[in-house]
Amino acid sequence: MPLYHFDLVNTKTHLDAGDAELPDDIEAMDCADSIARRVLTVRPEVKNHHYSILVTNEEGEEICRLPIDIIH
Structure with a gap:
């Protein structure tokens, strides 16, 4: 699997x-998307700062x- x-x-x-080994792009x-949602939960200050x-x-x-x- 690709890394x-x-x-x-x-x-x-x-x-x-x-990093993650996943089957495809x-x-x-x-x-x-999952990482972005977790980041927003832990670091909501990144919203509206072009991250x-x-x-x-x-x-x-x-x-x-x-x-x-x-x-959202």
């Missing part, structure tokens, strides 16, 4: 949210960047 990496970012990386994006969950693959290629501000 994906997750970071909380705005203009720079603020938190290494870890779609599962990695779903995982990013995103950045997902990269093993090669360091960006898979997606999920803006925290779109999470």
